[in-house]
Amino acid sequence: METTIRIQIYIFLTSVYGGLISGLAYDVYRIVRYYFKPKKIITILEDLLFWVAISLIFFYIINKSNWGSLRGYIFIGFFIGGFIYLKILSKILFPLGLKLFDGIINIINNVIIKPFKWVKNILSPKIRKINKIRKIPKEAISEIKRYKKIISNKK
Numbered sequence: 001m002e003t004t005i006r007i008q009i010y011i012f013l014t015s016v017y018g019g020l021i022s023g024l025a026y027d028v029y030r031i032v033r034y035y036f037k038p039k040k041i042i043t044i045l046e047d048l049l050f051w052v053a054i055s056l057i058f059f060y061i062i063n064k065s066n067w068g069s070l071r072g073y074i075f076i077g078f079f080i081g082g083f084i085y086l087k088i089l090s091k092i093l094f095p096l097g098l099k100l101f102d103g104i105i106n107i108i109n110n111v112i113i114k115p116f117k118w119v120k121n122i123l124s125p126k127i128r129k130i131n132k133i134r135k136i137p138k139e140a141i142s143e144i145k146r147y148k149k150i151i152s153n154k155k
Helices: 002-036 040-066 072-154
Strands: none
Touching: 002 040, 002 072, 040 072
């Protein structure tokens, strides 16, 4: 009897752990939506994918912890884990995730995007001059055609 109670406590704690993982996945999802601000249709698809992922997490944990047997305390454990995460850990980890994502965006901006902008700013006046020079023959041909039409009409 003692071993079955230990096993059930283990299963309950595993389901609490699954609720914590689900809460973390929700925070990651909130961070992604905060920065990308998707449109309505994309939001619906993202919500669907999020719930499919949470369901997969739920069934994976149930399958690994108690071989797929559903009990009421498993659902209670998941809800308790999610509640603990959202009320306690989310207040710490969500702002930390935002700062981390800001740092990643700044690194990408400074290391990848700014050098390309710098090169573009250096080359763009020269490219504009080259484009103006490339337009001269086209403009000359169009002017020749226009004057040829005017001259041919005066005869």
